[in-house]
Amino acid sequence: MIQKKVCMLGSFSVGKTSLVRRxxxxxxxxxxxxxxxxxxxxKQLRVDxxxxxxxxxxxxxxxxxxxMRMSYLRGAxxxxxxxxxxxxxxxxxxxxLKTEADKALGPVHSVIVLNKCDLxxxxxxxxxxxxxxxxxxxxxxxxxxxTGQGVEEVFTQLARAMLAK
Amino acid sequence: MNDDSMYSAVLEEQRxxxxxxxxxxxxxxxxxxxxxxxxxxxxxxxxxxxxxxxxSMPFLxxxxxxxxxxxxxxxxxxxxxxxxxxxTADGRELALEASAAWLAGRKILLLQNPQQRYDERVQVxxxxxxxxxxxxxxxxxxxxxxxxxxxxxxxxxxxxxxxxGSLSLLKLQSMGPEFKKVMEIAERQAERQExxxxxxxxxxSAELAAQQVITNDPSKAPDIARCAQKAVEAFxxxxxxxxxxxxxxPELDLTRPWRVSGEESRALRIFGNLVENALRHCPxxxxxxxxxxxxxxxxxxxxxxxxxxxxxxxxxxxxFDLFAKGKGERAGKAGLGLYFCKMTVERWGGxxxxxxxxxxxxxxxxxxxxxxx
Numbered sequence: 347m348i349q350k351k352v353c354m355l356g357s358f359s360v361g362k363t364s365l366v367r368r369x370x371x372x373x374x375x376x377x378x379x380x381x382x383x384x385x386x387x388x389k390q391l392r393v394d395x396x397x398x399x400x401x402x403x404x405x406x407x408x409x410x411x412x413x414m415r416m417s418y419l420r421g422a423x424x425x426x427x428x429x430x431x432x433x434x435x436x437x438x439x440x441x442x443l444k445t446e447a448d449k450a451l452g453p454v455h456s457v458i459v460l461n462k463c464d465l466x467x468x469x470x471x472x473x474x475x476x477x478x479x480x481x482x483x484x485x486x487x488x489x490x491x492x493t494g495q496g497v498e499e500v501f502t503q504l505a506r507a508m509l510a511k
Numbered sequence: 512m513n514d515d516s517m518y519s520a521v522l523e524e525q526r527x528x529x530x531x532x533x534x535x536x537x538x539x540x541x542x543x544x545x546x547x548x549x550x551x552x553x554x555x556x557x558x559x560x561x562x563x564x565x566x567s568m569p570f571l572x573x574x575x576x577x578x579x580x581x582x583x584x585x586x587x588x589x590x591x592x593x594x595x596x597x598x599t600a601d602g603r604e605l606a607l608e609a610s611a612a613w614l615a616g617r618k619i620l621l622l623q624n625p626q627q628r629y630d631e632r633v634q635v636x637x638x639x640x641x642x643x644x645x646x647x648x649x650x651x652x653x654x655x656x657x658x659x660x661x662x663x664x665x666x667x668x669x670x671x672x673x674x675x676g677s678l679s680l681l682k683l684q685s686m687g688p689e690f691k692k693v694m695e696i697a698e699r700q701a702e703r704q705e706x707x708x709x710x711x712x713x714x715x716s717a718e719l720a721a722q723q724v725i726t727n728d729p730s731k732a733p734d735i736a737r738c739a740q741k742a743v744e745a746f747x748x749x750x751x752x753x754x755x756x757x758x759x760x761p762e763l764d765l766t767r768p769w770r771v772s773g774e775e776s777r778a779l780r781i782f783g784n785l786v787e788n789a790l791r792h793c794p795x796x797x798x799x800x801x802x803x804x805x806x807x808x809x810x811x812x813x814x815x816x817x818x819x820x821x822x823x824x825x826x827x828x829x830x831f832d833l834f835a836k837g838k839g840e841r842a843g844k845a846g847l848g849l850y851f852c853k854m855t856v857e858r859w860g861g862x863x864x865x866x867x868x869x870x871x872x873x874x875x876x877x878x879x880x881x882x883x884x
């Protein structure tokens with residue numbers, strides 16, 4: 347079976363672990379439990395009549411306490427750049443991490459994930475910004491690890507892009 | 512207990528497993544692997560004479576590439592993997608760390624389960640990140656309230672336009688000198704209120720603007736000496752009316768680079784506020800001097816006056832607080848000008864202050880990092 351490594355990139359508390367748990371185990375908890383090391387989960391997906399095993403690398407969020415190591419991204423076929431829609435700065439951080447990753451490893455299929463869309467009344471990322479990013483060629487998916495909205499879609503979209511390479 | 516048993520007991524107690532790297536991802540266990548290894552690898556694999564560790568631990572498989580590079584370079588010290596989490600067969604999570612080392616001429620991989628240390632680290636980082644999130648939330652709340660206040664203050668200015676218009680119309684009517692005096696007082700107070708409201712709005716808008724990106728590109732960053740020069744030109748007439756002078760320091764070399772972090776219009780406003788402050792306190796016949804001083808990776812800009820100086824009992828730092836005002840009849844109107852200066856300078860990574868000068872007067876200064884320093 348084809349295996350593809352996917353890395354979850356983004357600031358702390360944007361929902362990387364929650365997205366993985368929703369996708370792999372179909373569960374969600376409201377409590378924020380910080381990720382310190384690296385956790386790897388796997389899930390088999392069927393995309394366009396092809397089976398693919400996604401190796402999901404749930405990396406800790408980069409902040410002043412922990413800097414992400416580029417070596418963790420080695421061999422990745424795709425990135426999910428996760429941002430918290432209620433915290434504008436996390437989108438900039440996700441894009442900055444992608445830039446750093448591109449420099450270290452070359453371009454890799456990526457999707458911007460605007461998570462926590464169930465909190466749309468507290469959203470800080472305006473439609474203009476989303477439009478601007480789409481215009482620049484980015485794939486953007488709004489997700490909610492809490493409700494499940496967009497979660498299956500974003501992993502499927504990324505898997506399709508990785509298989510099409 | 513013989514030495515081999517003691518060795519195994521130590522490894523068990525330290526939750527440490529040793530493997531010798533043979534080639535191509537294959538390792539040879541050194542001694543009996545401790546319990547945590549058997550939980551992850553399974554008994555058979557853990558006791559095998561040779562094992563491909565990366566097959567059952569993808570994180571370790573990734574690290575082995577770094578380890579091989581380290582061993583091939585025959586470097587001193589260790590290559591560290593960082594922490595990761597593996598699940599045992601019964602679903603428990605174990606924290607692991609690996610390091611590669613050269614020991615007695617052999618390529619050694621140390622695999623450890625530092626669970627207690629990891630759990631403590633998780634607790635500390637959890638607290639730290641919860642605090643950061645709380646801090647971010649509070650900042651957003653404060654910003655919302657400031658915007659609301661800004662709107663309220665802005666709306667307060669609306670009736671003033673009508674009041675001033677009405678007063679102007681009333682002045683056109685014939686009236687006695689007493690009534691005219693009262694009208695003039697009303698007009699002055701309305702104008703004063705308008706100025707105060709404008710100052711508050713400027714301070715608030717500066718705070719919001721301060722969240723935006725500042726210019727640190729040397730080609731686009733403001734030249735602070737040129738800003739001083741512009742301030743001198745702008746205030747020439749105001750000082751002439753007072754019977755005083757404003758000038759650039761004769762030691763200032765405008766041909767040198769004086770670009771600092773910041774943005775030009777706000778830099779001009781900083782000088783404007785400091786010069787207005789100096790204008791209020793300068794006696795006739797005196798000179799206010801503006802200049803810049805090289806301070807390594809920083810530039811110090813100053814406004815020197817020849818006025819009465821700062822009162823001895825004054826807490827100079829408090830002068831820059833919001834709504835703080837100096838003493839005496841020449842004190843500023845709303846206590847916003849110096850606050851604006853402080854807030855802007857600090858946002859740009861600088862500092863601001865004031866002190867008395869010998870033999871007379873005071874110096875108000877601000878220190879900003881050079882652009883791209």
